[in-house]
Amino acid sequence: MTLTGNMLIGQQSVTGHRPAFRGIDPATNQALEPQYAGASAEQVEQACALAWAAQDAYRETSLSARAAFLESIAEHIDNLGDELIERAHAETGLPRARLEGERGRTCQQLRLFARTVRAGEWLDVRVDHAQPQRQPLPRSDLRQRQIALGPVAVFGASNFPLAFSVAGGDTAAALAAGCPVIVKAHSAHPGTSELVGRAVAQAVKACALPEGVFSLLFDSGYEVGIALVSDWRIKAAGFTGSRTGGLALMKAAQARPEPIPVYAEMSSINPVLLFPAALENRAQALAEGFVASLTLGAGQFCTNPGLLIARKSPALDGFLSAVAELIPRSAAQTMLTPGIFGAYQAGVTALQDNPRARAVAVGQVGSGANQCQTHVFNTEAADFLADQRLQAEVFGATSLVVHCSSDEEIRQVCEYLEGQLTATLHLDDADLALARTLLPTLERKAGRLLVNGWPTGVEVCDAMVHGGPYPATSDARCTSVGTAAILRFMRPVCYQDFPDSLLPTALQQTNPLNLRRLLDGHREATRHGE
Amino acid sequence: MTLTGNMLIGQQSVTGHRPAFRGIDPATNQALEPQYAGASAEQVEQACALAWAAQDAYRETSLSARAAFLESIAEHIDNLGDELIERAHAETGLPRARLEGERGRTCQQLRLFARTVRAGEWLDVRVDHAQPQRQPLPRSDLRQRQIALGPVAVFGASNFPLAFSVAGGDTAAALAAGCPVIVKAHSAHPGTSELVGRAVAQAVKACALPEGVFSLLFDSGYEVGIALVSDWRIKAAGFTGSRTGGLALMKAAQARPEPIPVYAEMSSINPVLLFPAALENRAQALAEGFVASLTLGAGQFCTNPGLLIARKSPALDGFLSAVAELIPRSAAQTMLTPGIFGAYQAGVTALQDNPRARAVAVGQVGSGANQCQTHVFNTEAADFLADQRLQAEVFGATSLVVHCSSDEEIRQVCEYLEGQLTATLHLDDADLALARTLLPTLERKAGRLLVNGWPTGVEVCDAMVHGGPYPATSDARCTSVGTAAILRFMRPVCYQDFPDSLLPTALQQTNPLNLRRLLDGHREATRHGE
Missing domain, CATH: 3.40.605.10 (Aldehyde Dehydrogenase; Chain A, domain 1)
Structure with missing residues (x-):
């Protein structure tokens, strides 16, 4: 062709x-x-x-x-x-x-x-x-x-x-x-x-x-x-x-x-919560998983993990050290378009110029056109809560780690977030009680909640939700x-007292499509041929 | 109390x-x-x-x-x-x-x-x-x-x-x-x-x-x-x-x-289509049903029949004669508020002042405060198509009959309508073929379609749709x-790889709420206890 x-x-x-x-061709600008x-x-x-x-x-x-x-x-x-x-x-x-x-x-x-x-x-x-016999009205x-x-x-x-x-x-x-x-x-x-x-x-x-x-x-x-x-x-x-x-x-x-x-x-920055016991037990594995998810496809996913949230601890320091070791090995990758690359550079520069953000690690510099250099920044929760710019999406392989002083500050940060496509919880059994207290907030903030995974990778199936409260999407209802x-592309129509021959097939009395209808208040249990 | x-x-x-x-008290203005x-x-x-x-x-x-x-x-x-x-x-x-x-x-x-x-x-x-074993990815x-x-x-x-x-x-x-x-x-x-x-x-x-x-x-x-x-x-x-x-x-x-x-x-004017055979066979009964629906509750229903559409015929003339006999007997009724009465009067005056509308019949004058006098007007389809004001809702017991010269003109009038809560078809067997050609248009225009009834009276049940395309409602999807x-008041949330103890009850593995879930692509057929 x-x-x-x-x-x-x-x-x-x-x-x-x-x-x-x-x-x-973004690799050559040709x-x-x-x-x-x-x-x-x-x-x-x-x-x-x-x-x-x-x-x-x-x-x-x-x-x-x-x-x-x-x-x-x-x-x-x-x-x-x-x-x-x-x-x-x-x-x-x-x-x-x-x-x-x-x-x-x-x-x-x-x-x-x-x-x-x-x-x-x-x-x-x-x-x-x-119900022709119903009283007072049929x-x-x-x-x-x-x-x-x-x-x-x-x-x-x-x-x-x-x-x-x-x-x-x-x-x-x-x-x-x-x-x-x-x-x-x-x-x-x-x-x-x-x-x-x-x-x-x-x-x-x-x-x-x-x-x-x-x-x-x-x-x-x-x-x-x-x-x-x-x-x-x-x-x-x-x-x-x-x-x-x-x-x-x-x-x-x-x-x-x-x-x-x-x-x-x-837009979505897909917050990832690193809970204390999980950090304590597997900081290295978390760092590896994070870097892999962050850099996948040069970070050009709606579900890229752009924000990490954790309570300050030696384990968090260990996690950051591991990240700081891994990131410099991450190769620069060609971004999708010169425009996206330019926007990414501008987003990185805004973080670099923001006194509330500190650089944690930087990936390899690219040798070709439009190549995305990985960046990880960190900040204090108080700074994050004070500066709306820190939750702006940087489309590409850049993420920000928010250090919290208390569980209450974690909750405040979560409550402060804009609507998201996803929210991720890395937790071990000892973290379940804390996770439970945060779930109501996270449910209000995101369309998909993940435990011990990474948000990149969106399964196409019946149960998936790729959506979320504004501004993740314009309509959280879908x-x-x-x-x-x-x-999303349907609307209901009601047909009252239609003769069967005028009804659409789906609504005819003999149920020719074998649908499980909601029939007089009860869901039909069986479907022919199953 | x-x-x-x-x-x-x-x-x-x-x-x-x-x-x-x-x-x-609108009856006394006290x-x-x-x-x-x-x-x-x-x-x-x-x-x-x-x-x-x-x-x-x-x-x-x-x-x-x-x-x-x-x-x-x-x-x-x-x-x-x-x-x-x-x-x-x-x-x-x-x-x-x-x-x-x-x-x-x-x-x-x-x-x-x-x-x-x-x-x-x-x-x-x-x-x-x-599916942990799925290839290429679990x-x-x-x-x-x-x-x-x-x-x-x-x-x-x-x-x-x-x-x-x-x-x-x-x-x-x-x-x-x-x-x-x-x-x-x-x-x-x-x-x-x-x-x-x-x-x-x-x-x-x-x-x-x-x-x-x-x-x-x-x-x-x-x-x-x-x-x-x-x-x-x-x-x-x-x-x-x-x-x-x-x-x-x-x-x-x-x-x-x-x-x-x-x-x-x-807002909705709830078009009612009077098909030829139905008019031929039962003009008097249609007129009685129409006047009863029009005047119910002083016409103060969202589903009040504010527009009739029919092809010109002696039967239509007979219907109008019957209406012209019935309406003068309809008593004036107290409207809900002085404001609604004032708006009704203004709407009636606008039709009276519109040279494209002619008076068919007028109900009894009221003796008390805020009383709604019934009005029926008619117009030609060409005039209706030429003057957007003729489809403005007059909230109260006023209706307009649109006379069409051909089936094609009926279709044009239907296609020209704004979104509606309801559309009604009065038809007999001989009208079914014509009705079938109009249904696709009516489905696009209204949330509820009725055959041989009147739109006032909204049943509260599973199958009801009280909604419709803009401007009948702001959101036709519900x-x-x-x-x-x-x-209307829900949004979906997806939970990925949650431990059972962290899942909301509705999603737990043992299905404690006995819901018919969509499970791995199949709807569960049975529900415990039924």
């Missing part, structure tokens, strides 16, 4: 009408061919019109047809073979093995949503039968299901060119819910986006779906994204990126005549990873 | 520090004793601080304890006896029988949420067991549950002094979810609010819950409401009222450093009536 530099408006491969840009021209306002409109026209038919596709479509996307992505990995490597600097793993995750994610679609639980079918027959919100705008993320981009979690969840998707590709990996976009478009065609189910637009700036979120036909948006970007989309979505939900996953992500 | 004019800050009965107001002083900023702060302090303990109450609390509230409301009905009647002008019915509904609603709490499905427990143990959002501000509604006020649907749902509630009473029925507020506070005490679980504040203006929604401790708000009020709350909620969800149910309303 040869890259064309074209976007996809439905099944049409179209050259953009706005200024063009190229992908950049521009990559071909060029990608940005979508014009008219082209955004065309994609929205196609999505709008497709929505009613697409949201009523059978569960099996929709599941097969998701599986077909996965198959078409698998079929892209090495070309996809090569191009993604060139555009992101991410190692091939990582990208192969991410491709596997992306396809597994699509297949997991296919399983979820087939099971149909997300339809949340509720049936309350009529009850109508009432049935509820969830339907798709409508066309969804999805924004590709810089740090996951596959799993959080064109056919990533937001796209998979929205398509699973029955929503057409228009992707605004991330400008850092347009070639990767084109390849995956074509795979999706091929799946649309192979499954004989309306072409408006999927479009892919390019843009090197913000215009297309804002235009998409502002278009009246778009009913929700999914975004993973910076707080600035997320807030701009939230603002545009709220300024519409009809506001829409924006699911923006924005997750952007895992099968519960489908719930 | 003697009314005190005091608000409730937790268990404390406190006189407000801001200017006082009185309830007004002020009622006692006076109710508004809450000062400090008093709002106190209520928020108490709610904040109560939240962690309250959200971890056992399912049985929380259910018993909801039932205790219902019992204490029942125990208020006739004093409640008398006071509500004096403050709202609503007939005693209606208020007795509303009290029954309010208490049944609390008991239904108690049942829902005990069943525990809303915890949405998901367990993915560890999987952690991951468990998800829903937890309460935090303190919730609830706004009493003018038109349901019991079912949508102090202990109404929003309060019941938030308390069921584990959220402390601070109610801002509607200024139209402060005495009713005090009585019900005391019943809730007594239940808090009887159940030995932290006092901050419930507070009740008064205010005759907007300050307390805006202060509540702006307070950092408040994590969500529930509102039923005007679009102006709802939009003001949404704006305040978005302007906070941490935006919060506002569930505002604002309902404010029915047990699904609990989902």
